[in-house]
Amino acid sequence: MVGKEIGERHFIEDVALFCEQMGLPRMAGRVLGVLLISDPPSQSLNELCDCLQASKSSVSTMARLLVGEGLIEPAPCLVPRRDYFRFKDGGWLEFMRRRMEVMAGLHAIADRGLELLDGKDESLRTRLEEAHDVFEFVDSEFRGWLERMGKRSDKSAGRDRP
Amino acid sequence: MVGKEIGERHFIEDVALFCEQMGLPRMAGRVLGVLLISDPPSQSLNELCDCLQASKSSVSTMARLLVGEGLIEPAPCLVPRRDYFRFKDGGWLEFMRRRMEVMAGLHAIADRGLELLDGKDESLRTRLEEAHDVFEFVDSEFRGWLERMGKRSDKSAGRDRP
DNA sequence: CTTTTCGTTCTGTAAATACTGAACGTTGAG
């Protein structure tokens, strides 16, 4: 079972800390950490509870949270009446995509700010023009990268999808 | 004074909400919001308190937080013994740069995970190889963009820097 | 020297958050 070795626990905790920095609960990060190195990639809720020493409620909630984030997915159940989860192919791309979408939200806000400064001196507008430029750039450019990355990983992907 | 018109307040609150999504306190976002549309770009702490109807302690703390984030900077004080702040040129680029650095942190974590799976079947390693690829890509590619963007805004920048 | 005006910092508080354990409804096994 995953999570016995010290190296594994350290890895899991690092993923958890990373997720925390990304605004997810630490426990969600731990679940994800396990599903990134588990030997059958698919793990049941109980297995996750066992190797994390966490309560059913936490793990259940966090698993569904991660499904919502697009990072993991329900896996075909080997045993009936048991929920299995596994990391979702392309999960990281999806994760990045959503983060970038939030970032790009400032693009619209900056535009609204520029309307407020309509007619004012150009020196007052540069602040928002910078925001406009940066996030328009992020939006357009990053969209392109994600598509390219998506294509690239499609080619090398061979796993079964449900 | 900024923050009287309904449109301004709405803009400020949107920036605050954006900042909250980015993990900053909402009040920090409000301070930033004001400094994005304020008519003299430089505003004193008291002016910020007034137009936000917030306490000195909050505004003072949040201003220094934003300075630490690289989004605003202390401005040359027109009146002695009064702290002025203004939006910092290139602040958004710096902001993006730091966010991307955190993201790129997963690159190293993924590598450590791959070491844990050393010798294991390739199908078990794909999860982490995807993470490795995505975040190496983000790291290298985005660093390039930021530099290009930096150059581009250098050309169009003419404001005095302290 | 005294007073006032800043900014910072400390303390307190209300609210949000992350978790646990218990209660619940469901479904397969005996």
Place this chain on the structure above:
DNA sequence: CTCAACGTTCAGTATTTACAGAACGAAAAG
């Protein structure tokens, strides 16, 4: 039918967080 296993949800708790207000120290103005 009864019981056990499983997942979800609810209630409770402990920690953290975002703010306000008071106390404090420094420095200019009087």
